[in-house]
Amino acid sequence: xxxxxxxxxxxxxxxxxxxxxxxxxxxxxxxxxxxxxxxxxxxxxxxxxxxxxxxxxxxxxxxxxxxxxxxxxxxxxxxxxxxxxxxxxxxxxxxxxxxxxxxxxxxxxxxxxxxxxxxxxxxxxxxxxxxxxxxxxxxxxxxxxxxxxxxxxxxxxxxxxxxxxxxxxxxxxxxxxxxxxxxxxxxxxxxxxxxxxxxxxxxxxxxxxxxxxxxxxxxxxxxxxxxxxxxxxxxxxxxxxxxxxxxxxxxxxxxxxxxxxxxxxxxxxxxxxxxxxxxxxxxxxxxxxxxxxxxxxxxxxxxxxxxxxxxxxxxxxxxxxxxxxxxxxxxxxxxxxxxxxxxxxxxxxx
Numbered sequence: 001x002x003x004x005x006x007x008x009x010x011x012x013x014x015x016x017x018x019x020x021x022x023x024x025x026x027x028x029x030x031x032x033x034x035x036x037x038x039x040x041x042x043x044x045x046x047x048x049x050x051x052x053x054x055x056x057x058x059x060x061x062x063x064x065x066x067x068x069x070x071x072x073x074x075x076x077x078x079x080x081x082x083x084x085x086x087x088x089x090x091x092x093x094x095x096x097x098x099x100x101x102x103x104x105x106x107x108x109x110x111x112x113x114x115x116x117x118x119x120x121x122x123x124x125x126x127x128x129x130x131x132x133x134x135x136x137x138x139x140x141x142x143x144x145x146x147x148x149x150x151x152x153x154x155x156x157x158x159x160x161x162x163x164x165x166x167x168x169x170x171x172x173x174x175x176x177x178x179x180x181x182x183x184x185x186x187x188x189x190x191x192x193x194x195x196x197x198x199x200x201x202x203x204x205x206x207x208x209x210x211x212x213x214x215x216x217x218x219x220x221x222x223x224x225x226x227x228x229x230x231x232x233x234x235x236x237x238x239x240x241x242x243x244x245x246x247x248x249x250x251x252x253x254x255x256x257x258x259x260x261x262x263x264x265x266x267x268x269x270x271x272x273x274x275x276x277x278x279x280x281x282x283x284x285x286x287x288x289x290x291x292x293x294x295x296x297x298x299x300x301x302x303x304x305x306x307x308x309x310x311x312x313x314x315x316x317x318x319x320x321x322x323x324x325x326x327x328x329x330x331x332x333x334x335x336x337x338x339x340x341x342x343x344x345x346x347x348x349x350x
Contacts, residue, residue, distance in 0.1 A: 001334070002305055003238050003302050003304055006308070007231055007234065007235060007302060008272060010231060010234075013306045014068035014162075016229050017163070017166070018220070018223060018224065018227075019167075020218070021057075021166040021169060021170075021223075022169070022195075022220050023122065024170060025053070025170045026195045026196060027198055027199075027200065028198040028202075029199075029200035030053050030170050031052060031053060031054070031055070031170055031172070031199055031201060031337075032050050032051075032052060032201070032339075033050075033051050033052055033053050033055070033056055033332070033333075034050075034051045035048035035049065035050050035339040036048060036049045036051065037341050039284060042251070042339070044342070045340050045341060046340070046341040046342070046343075047338065047339070047340065047341075048302045048338070048339030048341045049097050049333060049334070049339070050337050050339050050342065051328075051332045051333060051334070051340065052170070052171065052332050052337075053167070053170040053336050054167040054168075054169075054171040054331065054332065054334075055167075055327070055329070055330075055331045055332015055333065056298070056328055056332060057164070057166045057170055058093075058164055058167040058327055058328075058331045058332070059323075059324045059325075059327040059328040059332070060163060060166075060179050060324075061159075061160045061161070061162075061163035061167065062160060062162035062212070062323055062324070062327045063320055063323060063324045063327075064085050064159055064160060064163055065156040065157060065160025065163075066091075066156065066320060066323055067232075067311065068152075068155060068156040068159050069083060069087055069152050069153060069155075069156040069223055070083050070084075070087075070137050070307070070311055070316065071304070071307040071308055071311060072148075072151075072152035072155060072156070072178045072234070072237055072238075072302070072304055072307060073086075073144075073148070073149065073152050073306030073307070074307035074308075074310035074311075075237075075238065075303050075304050075306060076145065076148045076152075076177075076305075077304035077306075078142065078144055078148075079137035079142050079310075080151070080310045080313060080315075080316055081140060082132070082136070082137060082140070082142040082143075082144055082156075083290060084316070084319055086128065086129065086132050086144060087198070088119075089123070089128050089131070089132060090121060090124075090128055090153070091323070093116065093120060093121070093123045093124055093128070094117040094118070094120055094131055095313070095327070097225070099165055101283075103191065103213055103298065108204045109129070112307045114266075117159070118157060118253075118254075118257075118283070118304060119276075119279040119280075119282075119283055120153055120276070121153070121157070121284055121285065122250070122254075122283045122287065125150055125153055126146065126150070126290060126294070127148075129144050129146055129149055129150075130164060132144060141219070143260070146294040146296075147242045147243055147246065147294045147295060147296050147297070148237075148242045148291065148302075149235055149292075150242075150246050150294060151242045151243070151245040151246035151249070152234070152237065154233065154245070154246050154249035154250045154253075154287075155230055155233045155234050155237060155245060155249050157249070157253065158226045158227070158229045158230035158233060158252075158253050159226070159227065159230040160250045161222075161226050161253065162222070162223045162224070162225075162226030162227040162230060162262060163223070163227075165219040165222050165223035165226075166219075166278065167225065167331075168175040168219045169195070169219045169220070171202065171203055172197045172199070172202025172203045172204035172205065173203040173204070173206040173212065173266060174215060174218065174264060174266055175195070175197070175215055175218070175219070175264065175265055175266055176194070176215040176216030176218035176219075176263055176264055176265060177194070177214050177216050177263060177264065178210055178213045178214065178216075178217060178265065179191065179194050179215065179216065179266040180213065180214070180344060182216065186216060186263075186281070188265045189240040190214075190216055190217065191214075192344065193217060194214040194217050195214070195215055195216075195217045195219070195220070196212060196213065196214050196325075197211055198211060198212065199209070201209040201337050203266070204266075207266065208265055208266060210261050210265070210271075215265065218260055218263050218264055221260070222256065223258055225252070225256055226253055226256075229248060229249055229252040229253060230249065232248065233245040233248045233249040236248065237290075238301070238302050238304055240300070240302065241302065242296075243291050243295045243296075244291075246287070246291055247266070247287060247291050248290070250283065251284050251287060251288075253297065254258070254281070254283040254284050255280065255281075255284055257276065257277075257280040258277040258280035260275075260278050261276065263272055288339075294341075
């Protein structure tokens with residue numbers, strides 16, 4: 001009963017969040033969240049630093065992903081301290097990788113790639129779990145089981161990546177191909193349902209020249225697909241089908257990542273097959289090998305109530321807040337847009 005109620009509640013919250021985002025985020029005013037004066041210019045104005053909705057929505061996605069990981073790991077008996085150490089270790093590797101891989105593949109120093117970060121995460125997860133078990137786990141008396149942890153991380157990623165597409169809508173990146181040049185089948189499927197972005201500072205405008213053009217809403221399709229995969233995989237996890245949940249979450253998300261690039265118009269590197277598509281396909285093969293190697297038969301059902309209760313802790317709440325603030329400051333401070341600010345007094349209100 002608690003599993004069904006939790007999943008239904010998640011469906012309702014996700015539906016409302018997506019409905020709001022798909023409607024408003026392509027608009028011009030939903031890119032810059034705030035501008036902060038940084039230095040004064042000679043003309044009596046200020047140079048401003050922009051903080052973006054991209055950063056806020058990305059921070060939301062990371063927050064949800066880590067919370068899902070904490071709940072699922074708590075449900076299989078891993079103490080919150082063990083999960084926070086694992087999550088912190090993974091984030092310390094994957095968050096910098098999101099910029100480093102973009103620099104290598106796209107030759108750009110001021111952009112991020114979730115695909116590259118996820119590829120690094122898929123590769124290092126078994127080694128990070130082993131390292132945590134042998135160091136902090138041995139010292140503090142906890143053990144992280146490989147396959148349940150791998151599955152929980154894959155499920156958390158599905159939710160985080162799905163919600164992270166909202167940030168892409170706000171910034172106008174990862175955009176789809178214009179419907180005007182798409183095949184007849186795609187036109188019929190998405191006509192009247194595509195995204196139309198406005199704002200010269202959105203990436204689709206300055207990099208793709210597609211401001212005001214209806215494009216395939218690939219971010220929305222990805223968000224919905226990943227959220228559904230996350231919900232089904234979470235249900236499987238809570239029924240102790242850890243290996244199946246891991247395979248579904250990983251194969252579906254990485255397979256879709258490779259295929260969905262055929263519907264995208266943004267620059268993804270040189271070649272007919274992008275480096276990110278190769279990473280996605282390799283990630284699928286790596287996941288199958290990992291599932292075979294780490295597969296196990298669970299002895300009891302996960303305790304969702306215990307997992308949910310583990311979140312209700314001042315220390316964990318502060319940890320989650322710290323993650324949100326760190327991610328917002330790291331991804332939300334825009335380096336590709338600028339602002340010129342001026343201030344004045346309303347004389348009639350003195």
